[in-house]
Amino acid sequence: xxxxxxxxxxxxxxxxxxxxxxxxxxxxxxxxxxxxxxxxxxxxxxxxxxxxxxxxxxxxxxxx
Numbered sequence: 280x281x282x283x284x285x286x287x288x289x290x291x292x293x294x295x296x297x298x299x300x301x302x303x304x305x306x307x308x309x310x311x312x313x314x315x316x317x318x319x320x321x322x323x324x325x326x327x328x329x330x331x332x333x334x335x336x337x338x339x340x341x342x343x
Contacts, residue, residue: 303329 290306291299298306304326311322 300329300332 290302293299307322307326307329311319311326314322
């Protein structure tokens with residue numbers, strides 16, 4: 280695996296020392312295209328698990 284598409288970016292950390300869930304998804308999504316097929320399957324599974332653990336964020340629509 281190479282890290283050709285990674286770039287320098289400040290990452291957010293939670294108070295308990297974990298990488299912010301949004302940054303986890305950004306990192307995983309940047310790793311998937313450059314991984315081997317076996318690694319891609321594992322990374323996609325992690326992304327799916329993270330998506331299930333995160334509260335859904337949607338755009339609020341209001342009547343103007």
